[in-house]
Each structure stands twice: as C-alpha cells, then as structure tokens.
Amino acid sequence: MWLTFRLAWRHLMRSRRRSLLTVLAVLFPVLMLDLMWGLSGAMRRNLFENITTLETGHVQIHEAGYCKQGNTPSLIRDVRPVLEAVSRESAVRSFGVRLELPALAAHGDRSQGVIVRGVEPGQQGLDTVARWVREGRALRALDHKVVVAGAALLKKLDLALGDPLILITSHPQAGTGVLLPTVVGKILPPSRELSRFVVQVPLNDARTLVKNSQAATSVVLLLSGVSGVEDQKRIDTVAQRLQAALGKGYDVETWDKLSPETAAMFNIMGPLYAAFGMVFFVLAGLVVLNTLYLSVVERTRELGVVLALGSSRRLVLGWIETEAALLAALGCALGSALGVLIVRWGGRGFHLPGLYDELLNTLGMNATLYTRMSLGEALFSPVAMFLVALVAAYYPGWRAARLEPVEAMRFWG
Amino acid sequence: MPDCVVRCEKLFKTYVAEDIETPALRGVDLTIEAGAFAALAGPSGSGKTTLLQLVGGLLSPSSGRVWVERQRLNDLGADALARLRLRRVGFVFQAYNLIPVLNARENAEFVMELQGVSAAERRQRALAVLCSLEMEHYAERFPNKLSGGQQQRVAVARAVAANPALVLADEPTANLDSKNSQKLMDLMRKLNRERGTTFLFASHDPEVLEHVDRVIGLSDGKIASDRAAQF
Numbered sequence: 001m002w003l004t005f006r007l008a009w010r011h012l013m014r015s016r017r018r019s020l021l022t023v024l025a026v027l028f029p030v031l032m033l034d035l036m037w038g039l040s041g042a043m044r045r046n047l048f049e050n051i052t053t054l055e056t057g058h059v060q061i062h063e064a065g066y067c068k069q070g071n072t073p074s075l076i077r078d079v080r081p082v083l084e085a086v087s088r089e090s091a092v093r094s095f096g097v098r099l100e101l102p103a104l105a106a107h108g109d110r111s112q113g114v115i116v117r118g119v120e121p122g123q124q125g126l127d128t129v130a131r132w133v134r135e136g137r138a139l140r141a142l143d144h145k146v147v148v149a150g151a152a153l154l155k156k157l158d159l160a161l162g163d164p165l166i167l168i169t170s171h172p173q174a175g176t177g178v179l180l181p182t183v184v185g186k187i188l189p190p191s192r193e194l195s196r197f198v199v200q201v202p203l204n205d206a207r208t209l210v211k212n213s214q215a216a217t218s219v220v221l222l223l224s225g226v227s228g229v230e231d232q233k234r235i236d237t238v239a240q241r242l243q244a245a246l247g248k249g250y251d252v253e254t255w256d257k258l259s260p261e262t263a264a265m266f267n268i269m270g271p272l273y274a275a276f277g278m279v280f281f282v283l284a285g286l287v288v289l290n291t292l293y294l295s296v297v298e299r300t301r302e303l304g305v306v307l308a309l310g311s312s313r314r315l316v317l318g319w320i321e322t323e324a325a326l327l328a329a330l331g332c333a334l335g336s337a338l339g340v341l342i343v344r345w346g347g348r349g350f351h352l353p354g355l356y357d358e359l360l361n362t363l364g365m366n367a368t369l370y371t372r373m374s375l376g377e378a379l380f381s382p383v384a385m386f387l388v389a390l391v392a393a394y395y396p397g398w399r400a401a402r403l404e405p406v407e408a409m410r411f412w413g
Numbered sequence: 414m415p416d417c418v419v420r421c422e423k424l425f426k427t428y429v430a431e432d433i434e435t436p437a438l439r440g441v442d443l444t445i446e447a448g449a450f451a452a453l454a455g456p457s458g459s460g461k462t463t464l465l466q467l468v469g470g471l472l473s474p475s476s477g478r479v480w481v482e483r484q485r486l487n488d489l490g491a492d493a494l495a496r497l498r499l500r501r502v503g504f505v506f507q508a509y510n511l512i513p514v515l516n517a518r519e520n521a522e523f524v525m526e527l528q529g530v531s532a533a534e535r536r537q538r539a540l541a542v543l544c545s546l547e548m549e550h551y552a553e554r555f556p557n558k559l560s561g562g563q564q565q566r567v568a569v570a571r572a573v574a575a576n577p578a579l580v581l582a583d584e585p586t587a588n589l590d591s592k593n594s595q596k597l598m599d600l601m602r603k604l605n606r607e608r609g610t611t612f613l614f615a616s617h618d619p620e621v622l623e624h625v626d627r628v629i630g631l632s633d634g635k636i637a638s639d640r641a642a643q644f
Contacts, residue, residue, distance in 0.1 A: 302513065
C-alpha cells in the first residue's frame with residue numbers, strides 16, 4: 001500500500017506539469033457544478049420568494065372543499081376563528097386575508113372576465129404587486145372604491161388612470177354584487193395571468209360584494225425561519241399543527257400543493273444539474289484516462305521491469321489507480337474548496353451585471369442574488385468526480401497490469 | 414537433484430511473428446548446480462537471452478521442460494511464476510532498468526518490499542549489499558545522478574539483496590567500460606563466494622567469460638560446448 005502510494009506520488013511529482021493540468025481538468029467541473037448549484041440555489045430562493053409572497057404564501061387556509069364549485073373558491077363566512085388559531089401559532093411571521101371572486105370587468109362597451117382579489121394593503125411580506133406598479137400607485141390602507149389592474153387588462157378595456165371600472169361579481173354562496181372603483185394603479189407583472197385577469201381591490205370593498213364583513217376565501221401565511229424549499233419540513237409541520245387546531249372544517253394547504261408546477265420544477269432542478277454535471281465529469285474522466293494512458297505508454301519499460309522482478313499485477317493496477325486517486329483527490333478538494341468559498345461569498349448577496357439585473361427586475365424577481373448550496377450538493381460534485389476518475393483510470397491500469405514483462409522491457413518509448 | 418538449481422530438458426523455443434517462425438532454441442539440455450558462477454556464451458542470436466528468460470520464467474518454452482530448484486516452471490501460471498521470480502530469482506538486466514523514482518537504496522530494497530520484508534530489515538540488508546558493492550555513499554542518490562557502472566551495481570544489489578537462490582544476469586557489462594566491467598564481475602564473484610548465490614550470465618563479453626567457472630557455448634539455439642573456464 002505504502003509502496004504503491006510512494007511510487008504513484010513520486011511519479012506524479014516527476015511529471016509535474018502534466019499532473020497539474022490533470023488536477024485542473026478535475027478541479028474545473030467540480031468548481032463549475034458548485035457554482036451552478038450556488039446560482040441555482042439563488043434562483044430557487046428567488047422563485048420561491050416570488051411565488052410564496054405573491055401567490056401562495058407558505059401555507060393557505062381555506063374552507064374545506066375549497067374549489068368544489070368549479071373554479072369558484074368557497075367562502076369562509078366568518079374568518080375570525082381562523083385568525084385566532086393563526087395568531088396562536090408561534091411559527092407564523094405574517095398573514096393576510098384574501099377574498100377572491102370571479103367577476104365581469106366592464107368599461108364602455110368592452111368587458112373581460114376577471115378575478116377580483118380583495119386584499120389588505122400593506123400586508124407584511126405578502127403584498128408584492130407594489131414593485132410592479134408602472135403608473136399611479138399601489139393600494140393603501142383605508143383606500144375605498146379603488147382598483148389596481150394589470151396593463152394588459154387596462155389596454156383591453158381601454159382604461160386609463162382615474163377612469164371608473166364596473167365590477168360585477170357572482171358567487172354561488174353570496175349572489176351577485178356590483179362595485180364601481182376608480183383605477184389608481186397600473187401594474188406590469190411578469191405573469192400574463194396576473195396582468196390580464198386579476199384586479200386588486202381593498203378587502204373591505206370586496207366584502208361589500210358578498211355582503212359579509214367577515215368573509216374571506218383564504219388566509220395566507222408566511223412562516224418564520226423559512227427561506228426556501230429546503231425548509232419544506234418546517235412548512236409541513238406547521239401546516240399539520242394548524243390543520244389539527246382548526247379541524248375538519250378547513251383545508252390547510254402548503255405552497256407546493258397550491259403551485260404544483262413550481263414544486264415540480266424545483267424537484268427536477270437538482271437531478272437536472274447533477275446530470276449536466278455528469279457530462280463535465282465524464283469529460284474530465286476522459287482527460288484522466290488519456291493522461292494515465294499516455295503515462296503508462298511512456299513507462300512501459302519501467303512497468304515491465306517491475307513485473308519481471310515479480311510484482312503482482314494487482315500492485316501495478318493499484319499503482320495506476322493510486323495515481324488517479326491522488327490527482328482526483330487534489331482536484332476535487334481544490335475545486336470543492338474554491339466552489340464552497342465562492343458560493344459562501346455569493347451568499348452575502350450580489351448583483352449580476354447590467355442586463356441580467358434588469359431582466360430579473362422585469363421578471364419580478366429580486367435583483368440581489370444569494371447563492372446557496374446544500375451539504376448534499378457540496379458533497380455530490382467531488383465524490384462523483386472522484387469516482388469517475390477512478391473508473392477512468394481502470395483501463396490504463398488494466399493495460400499496465402496485463403503487460404508481458406519481456407515485451408515491455410524491449411519497449412523504447 | 415539436491416544441488417541442482419536449474420535444469421532444462423529438450424528445451425525448444427520458436428518465436429512466431431506474422432506467420433514467420435524463428436527458432437531460438439533447438440533442444441537444450443542443461444543443468445546448473447547450486448553455487449555455480451556460470452555463463453551462457455555465444456554470438457548475437459545464438460539463444461543466450463532466450464534461455465535466460467525461459468529459466469527466469471519470463472517466457473514459456475514451445476516444448477521441453479524447465480525446473481528452478483524443485484519447481485517445474487511449465488506447470489506454473491503467470492501469477493505463480495511472478496511469485497517464483499519474486500522469492501527465488503534475481504535479475505540483472507543489460508540496461509540497468511532501475512526504477513527512476515526510487516533512490517539507490519530504495520531500488521535495492523524494492524524486491525524485499527514486494528516480498529513484505531520489514532522496513533528496518535530491508536534497509537539493513539540493502540545497505541549491507543550496497544556497502545559490499547562499494548555504493549554506500551550513493552545510497553540516497555536517484556538513478557539519474559549515478560554513472561552507468563554505479564547504476565549497474567545498484568541493479569546487482571537489487572538482485573542479490575533479497576537472497577535469491579539464483580541470479581540471472583543478461584549482458585551485465587554491456588554498457589560498462591573494461592575497468593568497471595572487471596570491478597562489477599569481481600563484486601559479483603565476491604557475493605557468489607560469500608553468500609553461495611548461484612549466478613548465470615548471458616554474455617559474449619570476454620571480461621565476463623574470464624571470471625566465470627563454467628562457460629556454456631550456444632550456437633544456433635543449441636549447446637555447442639560446455640566447459641570449465643580456463644585460468
């Protein structure tokens with residue numbers, strides 16, 4: 001063991017330049033994958049923050065059988081017991097009450113089917129449309145009979161700021177209602193659906209449409225200590241606790257159930273990056289194979305002597321594998337250390353240059369990126385690369401071990 | 414055969430390359446006694462090296478039988494032959510063939526290290542042999558810092574330090590000048606007398622042939638003469 005290590009180490013030191021290049025070939029994909037994990041972590045965090053603060057929250061509470069009546073969410077007629085239960089849950093950071101109703105929006109001779117979303121302006125962390133206001137303003141506390149709508153809808157209905165809009169709602173549990181708000185804000189959200197089909201009004205105005213001052217369709221919660229999908233366990237635990245506290249009359253649902261497409265996208269990202277990384281690893285493995293194969297060819301005579309002196313073929317194979325292990329260990333350790341350092345540095349927050357910044361803003365995402373990488377991700381790249389290098393070294397090792405001593409000693413490479 | 418280290422019976426070896434057969438040995442019968450200091454002599458192509466490699470288990474005969482001590486080599490597979498070479502046979506090659514990443518002492522220890530001899534013992538044995546070959550001052554030097562004669566002495570040290578029954582040396586003086594050749598042969602003779610190690614050379618160098626006790630002349634793959642050396 002010590003002999004193979006010594007032979008391998010000294011041989012690598014003898015061909016320093018080649019060894020260094022091979023170490024770099026191993027280091028590069030490990031570093032690249034770590035950076036990809038880090039950036040992917042930042043993007044996931046951004047997307048998660050976006051979807052949860054804008055749409056789903058971490059957890060939502062609805063009347064049991066929330067969407068049984070087609071696309072019309074059922075009403076919670078009195079939201080106060082829910083709010084009491086929520087206020088008793090220490091993990092809740094902030095919450096908001098929403099009342100969503102299907103409606104017909106009309107102006108002049110034009111009309112469009114929309115969702116009226118009644119919200120409490122200034123809900124901490126939940127009301128994020130303010131960042132997309134392009135003209136006018138977002139909703140404010142104590143607003144009355146005002147509406148904020150997407151640019152696409154305003155264009156379709158030929159509306160401008162200050163124009164009146166007619167909203168006619170119809171709900172199977174509350175009958176019809178009419179509201180005549182004034183347009184105070186034009187938003188340009190990244191989601192086409194939001195821009196065309198959702199209008200925001202103050203919660204109290206929405207409640208007049210169902211003639212119930214305690215009505216809601218959902219209570220949306222943000223939890224403390226949750227910053228990404230990696231905190232899913234905590235979200236599930238709190239949801240289970242709330243479900244137990246509220247009983248069967250309510251459905252407590254987590255964000256991944258409310259936006260399964262986003263959750264599925266997150267789930268597929270990890271394996272996708274791992275597969276992508278494996279392509280890099282295989283390429284680096286080929287470099288290792290090529291380097292060691294060349295090195296075996298150059299040392300044919302030396303290997304022949306070792307075999308002639310009575311060395312076992314296993315020792316020769318072990319020698320070549322040890323060289324691969326040393327190169328891979330060094331490359332993986334350096335690549336991994338560098339990757340972790342950069343990801344940690346990026347974890348303090350950074351901006352991508354120029355256009356990327358604007359692009360993220362346009363998509364409604366936070367322009368400050370916070371790279372992050374899980375322990376599993378940090379371990380995956382060096383371990384996978386190391387194993388690939390060992391597998392790649394097997395062929396040159398096997399060739400070296402199968403040399404015929406007499407033939408090999410005749411070789412003048 | 415209590416005192417017989419090597420025995421060959423009706424040994425034939427034919428090389429085949431691209432359907433062309435080249436006979437190298439044509440029915441060699443040979444016995445080498447323990448403690449012998451003998452040489453296979455003959456011109457290039459006479460079969461000296463082939464015979465040495467057959468005796469060392471580096472080649473398989475086309476027909477005929479070879480024994481080293483009591484082991485019949487024909488019965489052994491590649492791994493068993495490697496073990497036999499490791500335990501019982503020492504090699505000195507024409508072109509030194511030291512391992513370039515090991516220094517002189519480590520080269521001398523190499524076979525013992527493969528045998529699993531403890532570090533302290535192999536160090537002591539390697540240094541003792543290097544000392545008897547007058548190489549003690551060069552023990553920590555790497556092969557590229559040694560002259561041809563010094564490298565060949567390290568190669569001899571590697572061959573004998575593990576106490577093999579038989580040392581096979583193929584043209585050991587081919588790359589040495591006359592003075593160094595003589596010195597090396599004197600040193601090997603000393604080891605032969607002190608340790609009783611059997612030496613079998615393949616050489617056409619008069620310097621070697623002058624030093625040995627027995628010269629086996631080969632010609633066209635056959636033993637043409639076998640005589641005690643004349644002093």
